[in-house]
Structure formats: structure tokens, C-alpha cells
Amino acid sequence: MQDYFNIPIKRIAKIPEIAELASVSTATVDRVLNDRKNVSASTRQRVLQAKAAIENGETPVPRSKPWRMKVFLPEDAGPSTAYLASCFQEVGAMGNATIECVFTRKMEPAVLARKLRNCIGQGIEAVAFQALDDPRVHDAVVELENYQIHTLALLSGIESKSVVGYVGIDNRAAGRTAGYLMGRMASGPGPIAILSGGQLYRSHEEREMGCRAILRREFPHNDVLATYSGNDDIDGNYEETLALLSRHPEIVGIYNVGGGNEGVVRALNESGHVSDIMLIGHNLTPKTQSYLLDGSMDAVIHQNMSRAAQKSVDALIASLNNKPIQPDILPVEIITKENIWGATFG
Missing domain, CATH: 3.40.50.2300 (Response regulator)
Known part of the structure; x- marks a missing residue:
């Protein structure tokens, strides 16, 4: 039997200590934690990083503004892909990153490779993309690595040492x-x-x-x-x-x-x-x-699209902060008409 008394309880950061670490007022922390307006993106990010650092026992990496990311998804790929794009926008609204979702022509590796290369010189720091297994895409990923742009394969993997990881199901x-x-x-x-x-x-x-x-x-x-x-x-x-x-x-x-x-x-x-x-x-x-x-x-x-979006952004931010990336395989879920109530599209 599992010993529930020995399960560690995650520490909850208090507003005053978050404010001290983030160098903001307690009122600002309250506004961020309750998702109120009139807080800049950079301040929101600093507060959320401080909260996470306290609760995880880590030291936050100082940063004056959110990371800039792009996500490439195939166009006309159905409602699950459209929902995934909206999940990325929700993650971006949390303030750690500004995220632009771009839809590319489906099953066109040359188009995907060109759009990946277009990130060079635009101030983009990280990219997540639904990979097409094609030499042109491989070459574009290597070129992005040469420009210190971190890339992550999303939902479909690619065999490349240049990507920082893969997020999706087995x-x-x-x-x-x-x-x-x-x-x-x-x-x-x-x-x-x-x-x-x-x-x-x-x-x-x-x-x-x-x-x-x-x-x-x-x-x-x-x-x-x-x-x-x-x-x-x-x-x-x-x-x-x-x-x-x-x-x-x-x-x-x-x-x-x-x-x-x-x-x-x-x-x-x-x-x-x-x-x-x-x-x-x-x-x-x-x-x-x-x-x-x-x-x-x-x-x-x-596969849970909301979790895929969050895990992708978390992995890219960890990579940008020079932290080790652990493979994050999402659960394979089975849905039938008998267990559909309560199941989410996420």
C-alpha cells in the first residue's frame, strides 16, 4: 500500500516573497496571480518566474522581456490542429513567451523548410513545429541551430540532433x-x-x-x-x-x-x-x-493538446535557459462512447 503520509507536499509561494524576488509590489503580484489587467508582459513574466522558482527551489534567470517563439502547424488539418493553436495562444497569454502560430501548406516540406529559415534575423528565439521527415526540413533545422534558434518537434518527431526534444505521444x-x-x-x-x-x-x-x-x-x-x-x-x-x-x-x-x-x-x-x-x-x-x-x-x-502546448513551451524555455530537457511523452488516451462524458478535447 502506498504511504500517503510520505508524499512530499509542493511548497506554495507567498505573495510577499514573490514580490521581493521579482522586485515588484505585493499589489502587482496579486494582479498577476489573479490574472488582472494593467500589468506589462515583462512584469507578468518576472512574477511568474519568481513564483515558479520559489516553489521549485530554483533560481530564476533574469530576463527583461518574454521569449519570442513561433509555432508551425499544417493548415486545413482539422479541428484538433486549430484547437492546438488556440492552446498555444493561451500559454503565451501567461506572459513567459510571445507565441505566433503560423499555418503552413500541408505535406509541403519545401514550404515548411522555407518558413523555418524565415525565422532567422526576425528575433525569434525558439520554434516548435509539426515535423515533416524530409531532407530539406532537416537542413533548415540545422541552419536554425547555427543561429542559436532552438527547435522542438511537436506531435510528429524527426531524427535530428539539432532539435532540443519531442513533445507528443509514443x-x-x-x-x-x-x-x-x-x-x-x-x-x-x-x-x-x-x-x-x-x-x-x-x-x-x-x-x-x-x-x-x-x-x-x-x-x-x-x-x-x-x-x-x-x-x-x-x-x-x-x-x-x-x-x-x-x-x-x-x-x-x-x-x-x-x-x-x-x-x-x-x-x-x-x-x-x-x-x-x-x-x-x-x-x-x-x-x-x-x-x-x-x-x-x-x-x-x-492526445491532450493543451498539455502538448504547455509542455512544448516549457521545454523550449528550459532549453533557452540552458537547463536539461527530459523527453516528455504524453499519455495515449482511449476514448469510446462509454467513457466520452467528462473527456476533454484538450
């Missing part, structure tokens, strides 16, 4: 989870199809590998067909799913490792297969919530 574990659910919950023996957004997201490859591995090892009666690409969008997944059902009407499950769940659901409904083919996708949104409730989807593999 995508192979997510794929294994989807495969396990398929093997346990599918209507019976039969092939499983995997829909991918292409080969530029390492996260998609890792999810596919994880799903194939668990099905091959524990559920050999559910063979995996070739991977089909719907370009990570609604229309592409709709057309690809219709073609898939035409060629393989015997499939018992579809695992969509990326976005565009609406296209898969539309194809299943139009073909009359929505009730007999299991569908698992990613990220809880108002749309996927409705699909769980009406039975169009059976499970959603979810």
Missing part, C-alpha cells in the same frame, strides 16, 4: 493500442485496412508499424492489407475508402492513422458498411465525438 504505442482494440473488438476474422496521410509524418509510419506488429503477433486472423493514402484530408480519405471497399468488401476494420475521419465515415455510410466495419481514428474533437455517439466510429486514440 506513436508506436498508439498504433499497438489501435491494433489491440481491432483484434479484440472486430466482428470476426478478416483483413484490416490502414489509412495513412503519406510518408512525410514519422508519427503516421510509427502508428502503422505498431498496429501491424500487434496484429501479426497476437491476432493473425486479422491480416493487414496494404497501406492506403488519402493524403490526410476528408476528400482523399472518402475516395480511397470507397475504392478500398470496392476491392476488399471482406474487410472488418479500418484504422485511420491521420486526419480526415469525416471522409471515411461518409464512405462507410454511403456503402452501407458503417455498422459492420470497425473504425478507429485519432484525436477527440466535436466531430469525432459525434461519430462515437452515433456508432460511426468505435474508438478514438487521443
Whole structure:
């Protein structure tokens, strides 16, 4: 049994000691802690840093203004990505960093690489980006490092010594989870199809590998067909799913490792297969919530976007302050219609 009496209690910083460390009045500290107006961004940051330093037993790094950061996310990638951008804005409003979210053309590594390079000379100190695994992106990240601009891979990783870390779920574990659910919950023996957004997201490859591995090892009666690409969008997944059902009407499950769940659901409904083919996708949104409730989807593999934004900013600030970065893997959450109430889109 866990000894709850020995669990350390986190120290709560008092207003007078925060004021002394931050060199501000107690009234200013009160305004910051209660999120009131009439406090400059630099003062707000100084107060929050002092509070964190006292509670964590650390010495804050003096800084006259918030860090400048950019976040690059793919455009037209669905409500979960849009929500992630709003989460970054909320983190930026806390005062430790000014954060600009920029949407780039989806699945276009040359565009992403150019936008990353455009940060040079703009006073940008750190960048978080949903990585495309492409040599041009790798080269841009190395160039940013040469200019002391810290970079972090967000939601999808990249193999590079130039990034300070990765924030997101363990995508192979997510794929294994989807495969396990398929093997346990599918209507019976039969092939499983995997829909991918292409080969530029390492996260998609890792999810596919994880799903194939668990099905091959524990559920050999559910063979995996070739991977089909719907370009990570609604229309592409709709057309690809219709073609898939035409060629393989015997499939018992579809695992969509990326976005565009609406296209898969539309194809299943139009073909009359929505009730007999299991569908698992990613990220809880108002749309996927409705699909769980009406039975169009059976499970959603979810990652908390609010936590991803906060952890990304924390990791970049730690790196900028020359502190060690620990890999921060987010939990893989499983959402079904039976546990959906109380689940958050975060």
C-alpha cells in the first residue's frame, strides 16, 4: 500500500516573497496571480518566474522581456490542429513567451523548410513545429541551430540532433493500442485496412508499424492489407475508402492513422458498411465525438493538446535557459462512447 503520509507536499509561494524576488509590489503580484489587467508582459513574466522558482527551489534567470517563439502547424488539418493553436495562444497569454502560430501548406516540406529559415534575423528565439521527415526540413533545422534558434518537434518527431526534444505521444504505442482494440473488438476474422496521410509524418509510419506488429503477433486472423493514402484530408480519405471497399468488401476494420475521419465515415455510410466495419481514428474533437455517439466510429486514440502546448513551451524555455530537457511523452488516451462524458478535447 502506498504511504500517503510520505508524499512530499509542493511548497506554495507567498505573495510577499514573490514580490521581493521579482522586485515588484505585493499589489502587482496579486494582479498577476489573479490574472488582472494593467500589468506589462515583462512584469507578468518576472512574477511568474519568481513564483515558479520559489516553489521549485530554483533560481530564476533574469530576463527583461518574454521569449519570442513561433509555432508551425499544417493548415486545413482539422479541428484538433486549430484547437492546438488556440492552446498555444493561451500559454503565451501567461506572459513567459510571445507565441505566433503560423499555418503552413500541408505535406509541403519545401514550404515548411522555407518558413523555418524565415525565422532567422526576425528575433525569434525558439520554434516548435509539426515535423515533416524530409531532407530539406532537416537542413533548415540545422541552419536554425547555427543561429542559436532552438527547435522542438511537436506531435510528429524527426531524427535530428539539432532539435532540443519531442513533445507528443509514443506513436508506436498508439498504433499497438489501435491494433489491440481491432483484434479484440472486430466482428470476426478478416483483413484490416490502414489509412495513412503519406510518408512525410514519422508519427503516421510509427502508428502503422505498431498496429501491424500487434496484429501479426497476437491476432493473425486479422491480416493487414496494404497501406492506403488519402493524403490526410476528408476528400482523399472518402475516395480511397470507397475504392478500398470496392476491392476488399471482406474487410472488418479500418484504422485511420491521420486526419480526415469525416471522409471515411461518409464512405462507410454511403456503402452501407458503417455498422459492420470497425473504425478507429485519432484525436477527440466535436466531430469525432459525434461519430462515437452515433456508432460511426468505435474508438478514438487521443492526445491532450493543451498539455502538448504547455509542455512544448516549457521545454523550449528550459532549453533557452540552458537547463536539461527530459523527453516528455504524453499519455495515449482511449476514448469510446462509454467513457466520452467528462473527456476533454484538450
